[in-house]
Amino acid sequence: MTVTPSQSLVVAAEDAEVVGLPAGGAFTLLADASDTAGTLGVNRLTLGRGRDGAKPHHHARSTEVFYVLDGELEFLLGEEVVTVSKGGLVVVPPRVPHAFGAVPGAEADLLAMLTPGVDRFGYFRQLARVQHGLEPFDNLLPEQERYDVHFVDAAGWLSMRAAR
Template structure:
């Protein structure tokens, strides 16, 4: 008989990847933690800061839940601003981007399902945001992390 066990992450134990302007990724669950079911992270952005350049996921659906503040989303051809309590579900292959709305910060929960091991991706993004690596260093990793950039220059 298989013994089932929940995956639990106390808030204070999540790895934190610092971003400029007081932002951070909190790495909550990677695919390897959930038998591939999902990956989850919390993202805090400073006022008006970009969260992600235009990209899509070929294999996964992504859910965003706004915990606080306001987020501007690009969802294909649509532009939407969501505030606390707002939810977006992005299907595979839909190009999307997001960032904190001008003049406000944002705090969001992001869940990718099925999961992809992406902790390395978030760590690399942190180094890029701090100017320690070029954006182009992510380009060879697009398939591995299921993050496919629409503009290969990453808008950087």
């Protein structure tokens, strides 16, 4: 359902698209920018034990907000790594490199919002295909501008996560 800036949006749980990820994870696609007159995009992400949520990247135009519904996550924020537990909030301004994943041995459940919104449901569907090994990660590279997801080199983060 597309709304105007003066309308409300309600998404019933049974109406949200769920995109499965490996190890029991999933994206629940709640509202894309086109559903909110461009004001924001919202999705829920569940991650299996110790699974990565996002490779290091930044958004050129949007602020991203994460609310941890359950579990515990590690976040890369610039060059700092922080651990955030259930009930914690993370706000990432435009151009700040960030990444996140469930801590080793723990599952995680988080709500993610991007404002102003960018239509990214297609990105999440494609990312799921990458994680399932159905297409290569490199297929995402030409889409960075479209989805305002600009991948960055953060070798320290990647090696830390791989060592676990």
